[in-house]
Amino acid sequence: MLVSRSAIRALHTSQRSELQPPEVTLIDKAKGWALWSAIMAASFPIFMGQAFVMLLMFLRSPRKFLGKEAADPTALPDPMPGVKHLHIEINGIRIHVASMGQAAGRPLMLMLHGFPESWISWRHQMEAFSSEYHVAAVDLRGYGQSSKPKGRENYALEVLVDDVKDVVQALGHDQCILVGHDWGGALAWMVAYAYPSMVSRLINMCGPHPAAFADNLDWNQFKRSWYIGLFQWPWLPELMMRSYDYAFVDAAFTSGPMACKTPGAISAQHIAHFKQGLRQPYACSAALDYYRAFVDSTTRFPSAAGALLTRDDVKSRQLEMPTLVLWADSDGALGPQLLNGLPGYVPDVDIHTLKNCSHWIQQDRPEEVNALMRSFLEQRAGGSSSVSGQQGAFAASAA
């Protein structure tokens, strides 16, 4: 494909990040350290309690506690034959992208998974939309078959946001319909703020809006989010994740307050894939580094993306693209209050809460999720009114 020099220049101009690093005064810095210290102090008793529990479990049966299957990612059958697996070099790392339905002129639908998952969380949506869209689901950095660079600075929000921008460009697009869930949803919000012209439409599922999360962090939500404090401590969270060969993954999807409501919606085979990703070197630390870098960026080391969680200026940055937000009424991780005030930040938003649905919304209720996505995409075929470019202009004239 021939691309003119001016087109490339236009692309780079339109995709310059609009996030500016915050101006940090000495007082801001002191406040940040105070908040970080408070989080560490509050989570210290949890850390000690969990360390004690882990010790008891280890003593009861060291072999079971430390046992682990081999970490061969090719040992499992591909859960979705027909998917093209790309390994692309971007932003200094290698990202694995599962791609379907690529054809000239088709819009890109890019999907970002959550913790502790992988691209296969999107299998139902890939199947449903690959006849009309180029659907691409990534393994986020640190997950599945993507690189897992060491050091939490490699998982800072800005770095994650730029991964998404680079993937869109590497796939030959300058815009996408961005779809995110859980951490991938939180990231999708950040990408929309950083590169608004790159996101024609935004679909967010059980992924907290940064400012709405901060606004609505009440006791109820705090009780659901306490583990973020524990994750700030070294080695113990890693040990908890890997104990009994990553049994926490089974627990997260099939038992307790997080359990999927539809029996078998997340099968043993899918869970085996999630675990296989986590068995790779540094994979657990990488998943935890998302939470560590995120807390750092909003406390001790304020960053541009982190500023979106705490600063008033997010109010002045209204997202203009049509946005669909899907929520689950029985989500153990995110309360309904996190939707309060959302239209104030995102004027063009459709919000739907699915009944009797767990946090794993796109796997628990694939038909409902796909139908809501489809009707949103059909109604909002024009994309954002502020978006220029062929795709937006064509769709707008067709609407």
Ligand SMILES: *[C@@H]1O[C@H](CO)[C@@H](O)[C@H](O)[C@H]1NC(C)=O
């Ligand atoms: C929720 O959905 C599950 C699975 O479809 C079903 O077995 C259960 O009875 C439902 N519960 C309620 C309260 O509707």
